[in-house]
Amino acid sequence: MLNGKHIILGITGSIAAYKAAMLCRLLVKEGAEVRVIMTPLAKQFITPLTMATLSKHPILVEFFNPENGEWNSHVSLGEWADMLLIAPATANTLAKMTTGVADNLLLTTYLSARSKVAIAPAMDLDMYAHITTQNNLRTLAERGVAIIEPEAGELASGLIGKGRMAEPEEIVKQVKEIFAKECVQTLAGKHYIVTAGATIEPIDPVRYITNHSTGKMGYAIAEELALRGAKVTLVSGRTALQTPKGVERMDVVTAEDMYNATTEAWKEADGAVMCAAVADYTPKCVADQKLKKSDDDMSIELKRTKDIAKELGATKGDRILVGFALETNDEEANAEGKLKRKNLDFIVLNSLRDKGAGFGGDTNKITLIDANGNQEHPLMSKREVASIIVDKIESIKR
Numbered sequence: 001m002l003n004g005k006h007i008i009l010g011i012t013g014s015i016a017a018y019k020a021a022m023l024c025r026l027l028v029k030e031g032a033e034v035r036v037i038m039t040p041l042a043k044q045f046i047t048p049l050t051m052a053t054l055s056k057h058p059i060l061v062e063f064f065n066p067e068n069g070e071w072n073s074h075v076s077l078g079e080w081a082d083m084l085l086i087a088p089a090t091a092n093t094l095a096k097m098t099t100g101v102a103d104n105l106l107l108t109t110y111l112s113a114r115s116k117v118a119i120a121p122a123m124d125l126d127m128y129a130h131i132t133t134q135n136n137l138r139t140l141a142e143r144g145v146a147i148i149e150p151e152a153g154e155l156a157s158g159l160i161g162k163g164r165m166a167e168p169e170e171i172v173k174q175v176k177e178i179f180a181k182e183c184v185q186t187l188a189g190k191h192y193i194v195t196a197g198a199t200i201e202p203i204d205p206v207r208y209i210t211n212h213s214t215g216k217m218g219y220a221i222a223e224e225l226a227l228r229g230a231k232v233t234l235v236s237g238r239t240a241l242q243t244p245k246g247v248e249r250m251d252v253v254t255a256e257d258m259y260n261a262t263t264e265a266w267k268e269a270d271g272a273v274m275c276a277a278v279a280d281y282t283p284k285c286v287a288d289q290k291l292k293k294s295d296d297d298m299s300i301e302l303k304r305t306k307d308i309a310k311e312l313g314a315t316k317g318d319r320i321l322v323g324f325a326l327e328t329n330d331e332e333a334n335a336e337g338k339l340k341r342k343n344l345d346f347i348v349l350n351s352l353r354d355k356g357a358g359f360g361g362d363t364n365k366i367t368l369i370d371a372n373g374n375q376e377h378p379l380m381s382k383r384e385v386a387s388i389i390v391d392k393i394e395s396i397k398r
């Protein structure tokens with residue numbers, strides 16, 4: 001998603017500058033062209049040689065090259081950039097940014113940049129919490145600077161609190177989101193439901209029946225739909241994940257709760273992606289009190305839950321309905337059966353027999369099956385899988 005993007009990576013004098021090396025590497029790996037500007041103090045924390053090697057370009061620090069007088073034009077740098085990303089951004093640099101101080105190349109470039117600007121603050125917890133710093137951050141945010149929030153944790157000082165620069169992976173993720181916001185909002189005006197995660201079926205106040213779903217695949221799909229401008233209702237069973245930006249999340253517990261929330265949202269929706277691992281059976285009776293053990297075996301009587309995807313399929317009209325099939329055997333035949341029974345437009349098949357597919361991990365290996373046949377895809381990240389699924393949704397013409 002960063003292919004061909006011009007990014008100026010500004011590095012200031014913080015101990016977190018060591019993370020700028022990894023950040024630069026990740027940006028280049030994502031296809032961005034990176035030019036690095038360091039403040040004079042930043043050179044004390046990470047060498048220009050390291051950053052020049054990783055960015056594949058000489059580092060810029062001074063207004064001009066003292067050897068030959070060659071001018072480092074902040075104006076043309078500012079014009080070249082699609083984004084000025086300052087990471088780490090010290091309290092000093094962000095204070096100067098708010099007041100317009102222009103005493104180094106990074107600051108003059110900031111003042112001349114017409115591009116998007118993002119900063120990843122890094123400082124000690126008290127400096128970060130100080131009212132001056134907070135006011136400066138608010139001012140910059142009001143002027144359209146994206147603030148990539150620091151994390152809480154152990155700081156270089158040994159103190160524990162908020163101020164540690166976000167991890168390079170997180171910064172890259174947020175940089176991508178900033179660029180994605182400007183990509184064509186191909187799904188603007190559309191409303192999609194995504195079901196995700198595992199349902200929980202109580203047996204008594206203490207025990208329950210559930211499954212291994214973590215919700216990662218469904219959350220990635222919800223995120224992708226929102227990035228393309230859709231209104232997204234994420235009906236979520238149990239998960240430890242954070243709600244993706246721009247997504248409306250409804251938490252549910254049981255298959256019954258998920259059925260109620262999803263069928264209600266379906267009245268208004270243009271489509272649904274059924275990614276949740278819904279219990280097929282639930283205890284017939286839920287005990288009010290903890291079941292006591294005895295010396296005998298015991299059995300729990302289960303009753304069928306409602307099939308939410310099938311219910312949506314029955315009232316689909318010309319809307320779009322996507323299902324998932326996680327199989328362990330006879331994969332394609334099972335998935336094709338579900339495609340028809342549930343009246344889906346297409347089904348995403350993943351097999352637990354494939355390494356790297358299924359629960360918990362960050363990768364998946366899928367086959368998309370529709371009435372016209374099968375499309376197999378190689379192992380890839382769940383984010384990439386989400387993008388392929390949403391591309392397929394967009395390709396369905398109604």
Ligand code: C5P
Pocket residue numbers: 195255274275276277278279280305306307308309310322323324325326338
């Ligand atoms: O029939 P099976 O459970 O294998 O089908 C899987 C697909 O149906 C998934 O898309 C899943 O989210 C959906 N489903 C559902 N409601 C159920 C069971 C499955 O929406 N009760």
